[in-house]
Amino acid sequence: MNHAKLLIVEDESRLAANLRRGLEELGAEVTIAPGAKAAAAAIDRAGFEAIVLDLQLPDGDGLDLLRALRARGVAIPVLILTARGALEERVAGLEAGADDYLAKPFAFAELAARIRALIRRGRMPPAAPIRVADLEFDPIRRRLRGGDGEIPLSPKEQMLVELLMRNAGAPVARDAISDVLCGPGYNEFTNVIEVFINRLREKIDRARSAPLIVTVRGVGYMMRAD
Numbered sequence: 364m365n366h367a368k369l370l371i372v373e374d375e376s377r378l379a380a381n382l383r384r385g386l387e388e389l390g391a392e393v394t395i396a397p398g399a400k401a402a403a404a405a406i407d408r409a410g411f412e413a414i415v416l417d418l419q420l421p422d423g424d425g426l427d428l429l430r431a432l433r434a435r436g437v438a439i440p441v442l443i444l445t446a447r448g449a450l451e452e453r454v455a456g457l458e459a460g461a462d463d464y465l466a467k468p469f470a471f472a473e474l475a476a477r478i479r480a481l482i483r484r485g486r487m488p489p490a491a492p493i494r495v496a497d498l499e500f501d502p503i504r505r506r507l508r509g510g511d512g513e514i515p516l517s518p519k520e521q522m523l524v525e526l527l528m529r530n531a532g533a534p535v536a537r538d539a540i541s542d543v544l545c546g547p548g549y550n551e552f553t554n555v556i557e558v559f560i561n562r563l564r565e566k567i568d569r570a571r572s573a574p575l576i577v578t579v580r581g582v583g584y585m586m587r588a589d
């Protein structure tokens with residue numbers, strides 16, 4: 364975990380100690396806060412990269428602490444730990460500003476994997492432009508530029524080109540394309556995917572001797588990485 368500074372907010376001392384040991388073995392620097400007040404004080408002092416937050420704390424509700432942090436503009440990724448596994452709890456946690464959720468009991472390996480993902484997300488530069496060949500897509504302004512300047516795209520075409528560019532060099536399955544274009548569960552046997560792929564090809568590949576968007580038979584489509 365490359366010296367990532369983690370805060371574990373957990374009042375069960377044995378669990379907290381076990382988490383600390385495991386995470387330190389993976390290279391993290393771990394601080395334990397046994398309650399909401401201690402957590403708030405620790406967060407003000409140190410630059411944590413991720414917080415593991417138990418919801419039932421002796422001096423308050425973890426969700427209240429989370430809401431207060433987010434209201435103050437603290438954007439550190441938070442993974443909620445709770446014995447309450449119900450869906451509504453999970454929804455409440457995410458609405459309060461949590462980034463992930465794990466119900467007790469959990470496997471340490473799963474917690475570690477999720478923390479790693481949170482740290483990785485936090486370390487990524489905020490929405491850097493994606494470049495493939497002479498194309499550059501700005502994921503914030505939603506603009507695509509090519510050799511001759513801006514290439515106007517509809518919102519769906521923007522989503523499709525972003526998906527293909529982010530995966531450049533690797534095939535993108537039809538399911539993933541239809542999820543992006545139509546939402547999950549859409550019937551993939553319609554030709555919606557082809558319609559949008561063809562529009563995109565018309566805009567970015569028409570003048571090229573070697574097209575960037577290639578068909579991967581039996582899988583879907585791929586944008587060549589070079």
Ligand code: CA
Pocket residue numbers: 373374375417418419420421
């Ligand atoms: Ca607790």
